[in-house]
Ligand SMILES: Nc1nc2c(ncn2[C@@H]2O[C@H](COP(=O)(O)OP(=O)(O)OP(=O)(O)O)[C@@H](O)[C@H]2O)c(=O)[nH]1
């Protein structure tokens with residue numbers, strides 16, 4: 676059984692300023708509205724209803740925190756870039772997201788999710804730049820990879836890998852599908868590393884062998 680299946684809902688916060696506990700370690704999932712952040716968290720944790728997903732963009736307005744163990748958390752951030760959100764709210768969100776990346780000491784890495792068919796929009800690039808500036812490692816997941824045939828999927832992944840080199844930081848790119856599980860082992864491996872759980876990875880692997 677994967678370590679991540681034990682995730683439980685911890686708390687919701689209306690904004691980053693309201694986040695309390697900054698002990699331990701956390702990894703945040705960010706991306707445009709509808710990119711598939713909540714679906715990815717559900718797939719990772721093998722819990723269909725852990726994070727709320729929706730066909731309507733902008734569904735996750737709150738920051739939702741999930742606990743893995745007493746020292747480790749996963750964070751589902753509200754999506755950005757949804758056209759119908761008023762401009763002042765958009766600006767406020769961008770400002771607080773920037774502060775979260777800069778100031779939150781327990782943040783160990785950022786997973787940036789982008790639809791494989793429309794990657795690296797302006798706001799995605801800004802976010803990755805902010806993360807790289809504060810030396811935060813970034814994992815780009817190209818979501819909904821099941822929507823493309825293998826050839827196009829590989830071409831898109833290579834294109835984003837090449838483009839991401841321009842960020843000059845610790846940026847890794849994988850294609851991902853919450854529908855069929857593509858990219859889940861790669862995601863798990865990166866999270867184990869960021870959360871200081873390489874030992875757990877070994878245990879999980881041994882369990883599979885047994
Ligand atoms: N085919 C396919 N659909 C997906 C995948 N991931 C998410 N979706 C669909 O995309 C829509 C949005 O998914 P969510 O997980 O709610 O997206 P989100 O990024 O959390 O959206 P917000 O909370 O609004 O920012 C839903 O209809 C999902 O079923 C995927 O890997 N493949």
Ligand SMILES: [Mg+2]
Nearest residue numbers: 712713727735
């Ligand atoms: Mg969501």
